[in-house]
Amino acid sequence: MFRSRMRILAPPLAIALLALSGCGGLSANAGSTSPNGLQKTTLNVAVVPAVDSAGFFVALYEGLFARQGLTIHYTPAVSSEEVISQQLTGKYDITGGNYVSFIQHYVTDHQPLEIVAEGSVMQQGTQAIYTMPGSKIKTLKELKGHLLGINAPLNINYLLAASVLTENGIRLNQVRFPTAPIPFPTMAAALAAGKIDAAAMPEPFASAAEQQYGAVPLADLNQGATQNFPIQGYVATKSWVQQNPGTLRAFLAALSQGQEIADTSRGAVERAMEALKGPMNGQIPPIVAAVMAVNIYPTSIDQVRIQRVADVMYQFGLLHSRFNVTPMIGP
Numbered sequence: 001m002f003r004s005r006m007r008i009l010a011p012p013l014a015i016a017l018l019a020l021s022g023c024g025g026l027s028a029n030a031g032s033t034s035p036n037g038l039q040k041t042t043l044n045v046a047v048v049p050a051v052d053s054a055g056f057f058v059a060l061y062e063g064l065f066a067r068q069g070l071t072i073h074y075t076p077a078v079s080s081e082e083v084i085s086q087q088l089t090g091k092y093d094i095t096g097g098n099y100v101s102f103i104q105h106y107v108t109d110h111q112p113l114e115i116v117a118e119g120s121v122m123q124q125g126t127q128a129i130y131t132m133p134g135s136k137i138k139t140l141k142e143l144k145g146h147l148l149g150i151n152a153p154l155n156i157n158y159l160l161a162a163s164v165l166t167e168n169g170i171r172l173n174q175v176r177f178p179t180a181p182i183p184f185p186t187m188a189a190a191l192a193a194g195k196i197d198a199a200a201m202p203e204p205f206a207s208a209a210e211q212q213y214g215a216v217p218l219a220d221l222n223q224g225a226t227q228n229f230p231i232q233g234y235v236a237t238k239s240w241v242q243q244n245p246g247t248l249r250a251f252l253a254a255l256s257q258g259q260e261i262a263d264t265s266r267g268a269v270e271r272a273m274e275a276l277k278g279p280m281n282g283q284i285p286p287i288v289a290a291v292m293a294v295n296i297y298p299t300s301i302d303q304v305r306i307q308r309v310a311d312v313m314y315q316f317g318l319l320h321s322r323f324n325v326t327p328m329i330g331p
Contacts (some may be wrong), residue, residue, distance in 0.1 A: 045094045046096070055299060056258060097235075098155060099306060117256070120297055122160075129161065129164070129221045130200075143175050203290070207263035
C-alpha cells in the first residue's frame with residue numbers, strides 16, 4: 001500500500017468555532033429549544049464506515065458530542081442512495097458520505113441537501129485499485145476488457161477510477177464496471193473469489209484486503225484530476241438546518257474538534273476505529289489500523305475545493321451541464 005501523506009495543516013479550531021457562532025441567523029424558523037439551546041438532543045447520524053469518517057469517529061469515541069449535550073445514534077451508511085432517501089423522510093438528521101452522490105441528488109432529483117461540514121480530502125494511499133497476487137493484470141492498461149469492482153455505479157468510486165484510467169490513456173468503454181453495488185466490506189472477498197478482476201477500495205478496506213487476502217495495489221487513485229480530491233462531507237436537509245440551528249452548532253463544534261484531532265493524531269484515529277462495534281460499523285483490528293493510510297480532515301468548508309467535485313463530475317459525464325455548488329454550501 002502507498003503509505004506517505006503530505007501534511008496540510010487544518011485551519012485553527014478557534015477560527016472554525018468563531019465561524020460557527022454566526023449560525024444564529026438561522027433561528028428564525030427554529031423549533032423550541034432546551035435550556036442548553038438545543039432544539040434536539042438526540043441525533044440519528046449515518047456515515048460511511050471508512051477512514052474518510054475518522055473525524056466523526058474520533059468525536060464519538062472521545063465524547064465530544066456528549067460534551068455538547070448531544071446523544072448520537074450512529075448507523076453505517078453502506079448505500080448512499082438508501083441513506084439519502086431515508087434522510088429526506090426524516091430517519092436521519094445528518095449524514096456523512098461522498099460529495100458525488102450528494103451533488104447528483106441535488107441536481108438530478110432537486111433534493112434540498114445542504115453541505116454543513118467537510119469530512120475528508122484524499123491523500124496518497126487512501127484510495128487505490130487492487131488485484132490479487134496471481135492476477136495477470138500487472139498494469140492499468142491490462143485492465144482492458146476486465147471487470148473493475150466499484151461500490152456503486154457512477155459514484156465517487158467510479159469517478160476516481162475513471163479519472164485515473166483516462167489519465168493513463170485508457171478509454172472508459174475499454175473497462176467493464178459492475179451494474180450492481182458491491183459494498184466495501186464485501187469487496188475484498190469478491191476480488192479473492194474471482195467475481196471481479198480488480199477492485200477500487202478506500203481505507204481501511206484496502207489494508208484489510210492486503211492483510212487477509214494478499215491483495216496488491218495496482219494504481220493509487222490520488223493522481224491527475226483527482227489528486228488531493230475532496231471525498232466526503234456532511235449534509236442535512238435545508239429545512240432541518242433552519243429548524244435546528246442550536247443543535248447544528250453543537251454538532252459542528254464537536255465534529256470540528258474531532259476533525260482537528262484526526263488531522264493531527266494518527267493514534268486517535270486508530271483508537272477510535274478500533275473501538276467501533278463490528279466490521280460493518282467500521283471497526284478494524286490493530287494490525288490494520290497500524291498500517292492504513294489516512295486523509296486530511298478539514299475543520300471548515302472550502303467552497304473552491306468542493307467545486308472541484310462538480311467540475312470533475314461534468315468532465316466525466318456524471319453531470320450533463322456545469323453546476324455551481326454555492327446553493328449547497330451552508331450554513
